[in-house]
Amino acid sequence: MKIMNAEFIISAVRPDQYPDDALPEFALAGRSNVGKSSLINRMINRKNLARTSSQPGKTQQLNYYRVNDSVYLVDFPGYGYAKVSKVQRQQFGTMIETFLSDREPLRMVLLIVDIRHAPSKDDILMYDWLKHYEIPVCVVTTKADKVPKSQWPKQVKMIKQELSFHPEDRHVLFSSETGLGREELWDLINEVIEQTNEEAEETEEVSIE
Template sequence: MKITNVEFVISAVRPDQYPVDALPEFALAGRSNVGKSSLINRMINRKGLARTSAQPGKTQQLNYYRVNDQVYLVDFPGYGYAKVSKVQRQQFGQMIETFLNDREPLRMVLLIIDIRHEPSKDDILMYDWLKHYEIPVCVVTTKADKIPRSKWDKHVKMIKTSLGFHPADRHVLFSSETGLGRDELWALINTTIEEAKAEAAEAHEAEEAEETAEVSLEK
């Protein structure tokens, strides 16, 4: 995707703060310091728009980035950081659960996992939760540049096995340093948006056909 316009919109903590323009949304979930902000910066070709930090757990809101006035990338708070208080973890959990359950423009969750390590318990819980509620998910294994290319397949297999990865789900190998996977991930996002548009159009046509049939019966 050619990026022509990117804007940080809001750090939201409540549903009434979410954007209301109904653009499709793709949320990024993952443990603290897994590289979500770096991935966003690579995806939008901006070095510093999404703030990266050496301090895990810094992101405490849902950070909205609008791209080309067509789609939102939504950066979730990282999970699994021990120094975040129990109250904060509960607040994060409630905020994310509310968003995932109720957010109509959400099209997919990108579950970000470091390719070098086995998925954490929180990663597995998040994946299971998304599958249970039938929320589309793509597993993005980041930091591919940190291990030899010859070990990619072995590490990806280990991650998929640990997650209980469903064959129908998508996986993208990614590196924020080299740009590996960027075009593939944008292609997936664009395809998902087009499929959602087609489904909405079909539903609209079905509603119109039903209304026409009802009018005919009344006559």
């Protein structure tokens, strides 16, 4: 996908701060330091638009990035970082749950998992929560460049087993370093947007009849 423009819009903590232009939104969820910001930068071919940090737990808001004036990538706070206070974790949890439950423009959650490791308890809880509330999800196994290519199938199989991965869900193998999976992920995002638009048009036609 050709990126014409990409910009950081807002770090939001309350629903009244979320953009109101109704563009489709794709949220990135994952544990602290799993590489969500690096993935965003690779997706938009910019080095530092999404700020990366060696300090886990730094993202504490919902960071909105608008791409080509047509879609938002929404970076969630990382979960599972021990040095974040219990009160902060509860605040993050409430903010994310409210967003996932009520956010009308949300089209899919990209669950980011490090291919080198088994999913954490928080990863499994997030996946189960998304499935329970029937929120579309794609599991993105990132940092593929850190593992020999011959090990990819084994690691992906292990991660899917640990998550109790549903066969109807999508999976993308990704590397922010090499760009592996970038076009596949953009194709998926565009596919979901097109499908949603078609469903909306069909609903509108039925209501008119």
